[in-house]
Amino acid sequence: MLPNGTIQTAQRVLVIENSHQDRMMLRHWLTxxxxxxxxxxxxxxxxxxxxxxxxxxxxxxxxxxxYDGFEVIKRLKDDPRTLSIPVIFLASAATTSEKAKGxxxxxxxxxxxPLDPVELMARVQSALRTKAYLDLLEQxxxxxxxxxxxxxxxxxDRLPHLWDACLRKGSPLAAMIVDLDHFKRINDRYGHAxxxxxxxxxxxxxxxxxxxxxxxxxxxxxxxxxxxxxCDLDNALALAERIRSSIAxxxxxxxxSKIELTGSVGVAMAFDPSQKTPVEFVxxxxxxxxxxxxxxRDTVWMWDPAKQAPVAAGISRFDAEVRELAATxxxxxxxxxxxxxxxxEEQPLGADALAS
Numbered sequence: 001m002l003p004n005g006t007i008q009t010a011q012r013v014l015v016i017e018n019s020h021q022d023r024m025m026l027r028h029w030l031t032x033x034x035x036x037x038x039x040x041x042x043x044x045x046x047x048x049x050x051x052x053x054x055x056x057x058x059x060x061x062x063x064x065x066x067y068d069g070f071e072v073i074k075r076l077k078d079d080p081r082t083l084s085i086p087v088i089f090l091a092s093a094a095t096t097s098e099k100a101k102g103x104x105x106x107x108x109x110x111x112x113x114p115l116d117p118v119e120l121m122a123r124v125q126s127a128l129r130t131k132a133y134l135d136l137l138e139q140x141x142x143x144x145x146x147x148x149x150x151x152x153x154x155x156x157d158r159l160p161h162l163w164d165a166c167l168r169k170g171s172p173l174a175a176m177i178v179d180l181d182h183f184k185r186i187n188d189r190y191g192h193a194x195x196x197x198x199x200x201x202x203x204x205x206x207x208x209x210x211x212x213x214x215x216x217x218x219x220x221x222x223x224x225x226x227x228x229x230x231c232d233l234d235n236a237l238a239l240a241e242r243i244r245s246s247i248a249x250x251x252x253x254x255x256x257s258k259i260e261l262t263g264s265v266g267v268a269m270a271f272d273p274s275q276k277t278p279v280e281f282v283x284x285x286x287x288x289x290x291x292x293x294x295x296x297r298d299t300v301w302m303w304d305p306a307k308q309a310p311v312a313a314g315i316s317r318f319d320a321e322v323r324e325l326a327a328t329x330x331x332x333x334x335x336x337x338x339x340x341x342x343x344x345e346e347q348p349l350g351a352d353a354l355a356s
């Protein structure tokens with residue numbers, strides 16, 4: 001979004017048109033409007049180009065050789081990666097039933113040939129603006145407005161994909177849940193404006209401390225989640241300790257005061273055989289966090305897969321048996337193969353922690 005409140009639209013259009021003459025004409029019109037145009041003459045190169053250029057709009061010839069435009073749009077709408085790309089059909093003398101079928105399959109518009117440059121560009125710009133607004137709404141639906149971290153909805157989307165990706169590669173995956181200790185006391189003593197500033201500063205610490213490949217989200221209230229792919233137990237505990245100590249070192253100026261706080265962290269490793277879904281993995285980190293708070297706060301606890309219970313990280317970190325067990329679960333090829341056979345869509349996200 002620009003400073004004046006208008007939406008800045010991405011200008012990347014893919015033209016799937018078998019007529020060389022029409023492609024050249026469209027290129028002339030689109031580039032004159034500073035639109036980045038990519039082209040394909042058939043369904044195979046068109047679908048391949050979608051994966052490479054990620055267009056914001058597709059202009060699709062209805063009557064392609066071999067496969068018609070209906071087959072192309074069906075494949076686009078069946079693929080989650082291309083589902084949201086708007087499609088405008090280009091057609092000579094399309095019948096009413098063809099237009100109705102195209103709209104029903106997900107096309108946003110039909111433009112009749114011979115093409116008129118003024119009409120075409122008006123429809124193209126309208127489709128690009130609508131796409132930009134929808135993208136912005138989707139982005140905002142996954143961003144926490146206060147901290148600008150990903151929110152709970154984004155976590156629900158990302159968790160099964162990270163789980164599945166690490167499982168396929170036999171790579172470890174760690175979860176950390178961070179809770180700001182006695183946060184209600186800060187709100188009660190300094191007011192909610194101070195509490196909001198504490199949350200923003202804590203989010204900034206998490207963003208700075210986490211690795212570039214980590215996923216950081218606000219879990220709700222004063223709780224945050226870090227998902228760390230390709231991170232073994234020792235590195236996960238080291239990261240959790242850096243997060244804890246960074247929060248403890250915060251001194252947040254607010255009016256005439258400096259607010260100090262601490263945080264507790266619960267850690268769990270994925271692919272413990274007791275975990276039937278990704279949500280159970282996060283729930284184990286949550287249970288470790290609960291135990292950390294019960295033990296006095298400002299500390300790191302982890303889920304011990306051998307004991308099936310939380311243990312203090314200061315004890316378990318140097319426990320060779322626990323490290324070996326966690327590494328075995330993460331790297332077990334046979335376990336990974338047996339679990340990856342289940343499609344991500346079949347792995348429910350039904351636990352109370354991620355249900356809302």
